[in-house]
Amino acid sequence: MLEGLVLGLSTAFSIQNLIMVVAGCLLGTFIGMLPGLGPMSIIAIMIPVAIKIGDPSAALILLAGVYYGAIFGGSTSSILINAPGIAGTVATAFDGYPLARKGKAGKALTIAAIASFTGGTVGAILLMGFAPALATVALLFHSAEYFALMIVGLSAIAAFAGSGNVAKALMMTVLGLILATLGESAQFNAPRFTMGIQDLQSGVSFITLAMALFALPEALYLVLDPKRSNTGGAGGEIKDLRITKAEAKKIAPVIGRQSIQGFLIGVMPGAGATIASFLGYAVERNIAKGEEQAEFGKGSIKGLAAPETANNAACTGSFVPLLTLGIPGSGTTAILLGALIALNITPGPRLMVDNPSIFWAVIISMYIGNVVLLILNLPLIPYIAKLLLVPRNYLIPFILFFTMMGSYIGQNNATELLMLTGMGIVATIMRFAGFPLAPMLIGFILGQMLEDNFARAMNLTDGVSFMWERPMTTTLLVLAVVLIFLPSIREQLAKIRRRGVADGD
Amino acid sequence: MTLDRAIAGIFLLLCLIYGYTAFVTMEANLLPFELNMTFLPNTMPKWLSVLGVIVGTVVVVQSGPTAGAEIDDGEIDYRNLRQYKLGQAIFLLALMVAYALLLRPIGFIAATTLFIAGGSMILGERNFKVLLPIAIFTAFFIWYLVQELLGIFLRPWPWFI
Numbered sequence: 001m002l003e004g005l006v007l008g009l010s011t012a013f014s015i016q017n018l019i020m021v022v023a024g025c026l027l028g029t030f031i032g033m034l035p036g037l038g039p040m041s042i043i044a045i046m047i048p049v050a051i052k053i054g055d056p057s058a059a060l061i062l063l064a065g066v067y068y069g070a071i072f073g074g075s076t077s078s079i080l081i082n083a084p085g086i087a088g089t090v091a092t093a094f095d096g097y098p099l100a101r102k103g104k105a106g107k108a109l110t111i112a113a114i115a116s117f118t119g120g121t122v123g124a125i126l127l128m129g130f131a132p133a134l135a136t137v138a139l140l141f142h143s144a145e146y147f148a149l150m151i152v153g154l155s156a157i158a159a160f161a162g163s164g165n166v167a168k169a170l171m172m173t174v175l176g177l178i179l180a181t182l183g184e185s186a187q188f189n190a191p192r193f194t195m196g197i198q199d200l201q202s203g204v205s206f207i208t209l210a211m212a213l214f215a216l217p218e219a220l221y222l223v224l225d226p227k228r229s230n231t232g233g234a235g236g237e238i239k240d241l242r243i244t245k246a247e248a249k250k251i252a253p254v255i256g257r258q259s260i261q262g263f264l265i266g267v268m269p270g271a272g273a274t275i276a277s278f279l280g281y282a283v284e285r286n287i288a289k290g291e292e293q294a295e296f297g298k299g300s301i302k303g304l305a306a307p308e309t310a311n312n313a314a315c316t317g318s319f320v321p322l323l324t325l326g327i328p329g330s331g332t333t334a335i336l337l338g339a340l341i342a343l344n345i346t347p348g349p350r351l352m353v354d355n356p357s358i359f360w361a362v363i364i365s366m367y368i369g370n371v372v373l374l375i376l377n378l379p380l381i382p383y384i385a386k387l388l389l390v391p392r393n394y395l396i397p398f399i400l401f402f403t404m405m406g407s408y409i410g411q412n413n414a415t416e417l418l419m420l421t422g423m424g425i426v427a428t429i430m431r432f433a434g435f436p437l438a439p440m441l442i443g444f445i446l447g448q449m450l451e452d453n454f455a456r457a458m459n460l461t462d463g464v465s466f467m468w469e470r471p472m473t474t475t476l477l478v479l480a481v482v483l484i485f486l487p488s489i490r491e492q493l494a495k496i497r498r499r500g501v502a503d504g505d
Numbered sequence: 506m507t508l509d510r511a512i513a514g515i516f517l518l519l520c521l522i523y524g525y526t527a528f529v530t531m532e533a534n535l536l537p538f539e540l541n542m543t544f545l546p547n548t549m550p551k552w553l554s555v556l557g558v559i560v561g562t563v564v565v566v567q568s569g570p571t572a573g574a575e576i577d578d579g580e581i582d583y584r585n586l587r588q589y590k591l592g593q594a595i596f597l598l599a600l601m602v603a604y605a606l607l608l609r610p611i612g613f614i615a616a617t618t619l620f621i622a623g624g625s626m627i628l629g630e631r632n633f634k635v636l637l638p639i640a641i642f643t644a645f646f647i648w649y650l651v652q653e654l655l656g657i658f659l660r661p662w663p664w665f666i
Contacts, residue, residue: 167563168509171516174557178523181553185546192546193526223597223628224581224589394639397624400601401617405647408608409657417605421598432583433509455544462543 005128008360011057012368020053020062021365025372028069033077039070039332047339056343057358061365063336064319068120068369071273071315072377075112075308080105081399082218088273088311090214090438091281095296095303102299106382110243111301112308113377115255119309120370122259123266123316128363131320143456144466148476150450153275155480156282158439159487166487169439172430176440179204180447187455199415208407208420209444213437215403216424221431222396243301251305254284262310266317273311273318274445278438280310316366323347323359508583509568517561524554596627612662617644 011017031042043063050059074089079096092112099108141149154177158169182193183203194200243251258280265276284306285296296303315332322333324347340347351359390398407416427437457466468474527550539545581589604620621640630636652659 165567167560167567171513171557171560171564174520174553174560175516178520178550178553178557181550185549187544188546190546192531192550193523220594220597221581223594224586224591226590393625393628393630396597396628397621398643400597400624401621401643404601404604405651409651409659412658414605414608417608418602421601421605425598429508429583430512432581433507433512435509435512451549454549458544458548 004356004360005364007357008362008364011357011361012061012364016055017058017061017361017365018368020058021065021368022372022376024062024065024067025069025369025376028066028071029073029076029373029377030069032070032073039067039074042066042070043332043335043339047335047342050339051342054343056340056345056355057361059343060336060340060358060362063339064362064365065369065372067315067332067336068312068366068373071311072113072116072373075116075311076109079108079112079304081395082214088277088314089307090274090441091277091307092304092311093214094281094307095298095300098297098299099301099304104299107243107247107301108304110378111247111251111304113374114243115251115258115305115308116312117370117374118255119259119262119312120316120373121367123263123313124363124366124370126260126263126313127316127320127366131324131363142470143453143460144470144473145476147450147453147457148467148473148480150446150453152476152480152483153279154439154443154446154450155483157275157278157442159282159483165434166484168434169436170484172435172437172440173443176443176445177447177450179209179440180444181451185451187452199413199419204419204444205407205411205416206445208411208416209423210441211403211407212420212423213427213441215399216420217428217431217437219396219399219403220424220428222392222399226392247301251301254302254305255309258284258306258309259313262313263317265310266314267320273314274442276314276317277307277311278442280306312370319362319366323351323362507568510565513561513564513568517558517565520554520557520561523550524558527551527554593627597624600624600627609660610664612664613648613659614644614661615663617647 012021027046028039028042032039043066046063046066050063053059053062071088075092075096078089078093079100082093082097096108096112099105154173155170158173159166180203182200183191184201185192191201261283262273262276262280265279266273281296281303284302285293288296288300288302292300292302318333322337337347345351345355345358404417404420407420408414431437458464460466461469466473467477527547531547531550535545600620600623604616607619608616618637618640621643622636625636625640648659648661651657652661
């Protein structure tokens with residue numbers, strides 16, 4: 001391993017590759033900030049550039065830098081305007097945006113930067129040490145377990161994002177899953193539920209749905225209630241960038257736990273940054289006690305640090321199956337896989353043996369990328385946050401415009417814009433009635449993967465018997481059911497306790 | 506009837522239609538060789554529709570006048586929509602629809618300029634000396650970024666040029 005490290009260091013520290021890291025991080029941050037342009041679209045756009053570079057390590061280093069930068073940029077727009085450009089930073093907006101509205105945008109961005117840095121760095125260290133070992137763990141999982149794992153993820157999200165109303169959150173999850181079945185089904189290429197409309201044949205686009213569920217309702221809320229644009233403080237001036245010692249003490253254990261948990265979730269194919277951030281948020285919320293727990297969702301610094309650490313650690317983790325097995329763990333790594341194949345590199349167990357310089361240079365560049373992000377972004381935060389100073393009359397049309405551009409340039413289809421507007425109106429009405437929107441988007445994202453794995457598991461066992469024949473699957477499914485009923489059981493217990501002795505008769 | 510119950514009701518209806526399609530229509534359209542297969546295009550929709558009907562019913566039964574009666578700080582009370590700037594929101598949504606319909610015929614530059622200028626005007630901006638240059642600059646800048654740097658085609662001018 002030491003030999004590999006030295007090789008990686010010498011490759012990564014060449015002038016060309018250092019420029020690639022810095023350029024990738026900067027580009028990723030700025031583009032990732034625009035709602036609608038997540039790492040997937042940026043990396044897809046960068047592939048021609050990467051192929052032009054020709055040198056596989058340099059290309060992969062550039063793309064990895066863009067990936068990190070985009071995740072960080074996505075958190076910035078989540079915190080400042082509640083418009084997560086990517087699913088992985090949706091949980092960041094839960095507490096980041098309330099903090100920004102309280103006038104603590106500077107502090108929120110600092111916490112996000114530190115949490116991302118730690119998560120990414122710890123992830124890179126873990127990746128270095130455990131990449132080969134973790135690959136064997138991931139190999140133990142069959143499609144039946146992936147299916148069960150996704151069910152656990154979905155029910156955990158419904159149980160914790162529903163803020164007291166699990167049934168509503170579950171309903172939104174099912175709605176997301178139903179939306180995901182529009183278009184073509186797993187293993188069959190025939191259209192279904194398209195009602196004969198050709199534009200629906202490729203299904204609903206993820207970016208359009210994400211925009212319609214988050215950016216558009218938020219913009220409409222800003223229009224409806226002008227008081228919301230008032231970000232407090234001196235007209236959005238970012239001050240108070242520093243975090244106090246007490247706050248650092250408060251978030252340190254959260255960051256520590258989530259770095260490891262996020263990484264482990266990221267290693268599992270199909271899970272990735274999104275589930276890691278939601279599970280991280282949910283776990284920390286459950287661990288927190290009393291007042292701290294009540295603060296979650298209203299601007300808790302713990303609630304911000306948890307998903308931010310977890311999503312960056314998971315991004316690093318998702319490189320494990322890509323580099324060691326050749327299986328992409330997420331949409332973004334799938335695009336990276338495509339780029340690698342175009343560069344005549346086949347990721348897989350042989351990569352470490354055949355092209356050790358590429359393998360280790362990428363790992364080292366992850367570490368450099370995280371340092372670069374921290375150094376670049378901490379001083380830049382006040383300027384990034386100037387976004388809040390743009391007057392409302394201009395800000396809202398621009399948010400709406402970028403929302404539309406995000407869903408338009410992905411597909412180059414004007415019908416997409418009509419769907420965006422329609423779904424945005426429906427989402428706003430659902431938000432009026434207190435239906436949580438995040439579970440719906442997660443259901444939609446996981447829907448396709450869920451069906452693929454369900455199909456595979458069913459074909460292997462000729463039916464649904466895998467649900468009780470494989471102990472690991474059964475355990476995970478039971479856990480999912482427990483998660484759904486846990487909040488209501490807790491409530492009942494609390495009620496009994498409150499009634500106390502008087503209940504004796 | 507409260508809004509959340511109405512939404513759950515609509516959801517329930519959707520699930521019933523979805524379920525009918527999965528259980529009846531799609532089943533009838535299966536090809537002969539597909540009948541022996543374990544997994545079919547309508548397998549997952551069948552499970553989902555059953556799940557949806559159960560969950561939807563629970564929400565309809567659960568949500569009553571008590572649920573959602575408290576309005577959180579920062580949330581909007583939909584029972585009094587008139588106290589908010591409803592007109593502005595509706596006009597902006599109409600502007601978005603107009604943008605979607607006009608983008609192809611009149612080209613990206615004109616449509617974008619009109620959208621940004623129109624949006625600001627709906628929100629009450631009247632300083633045209635600032636407004637118009639910003640709108641025109643944005644239109645050209647984004648067009649340059651998307652078409653020239655990223656290489657994604659956007660028709661800049663109206664159809665007759």
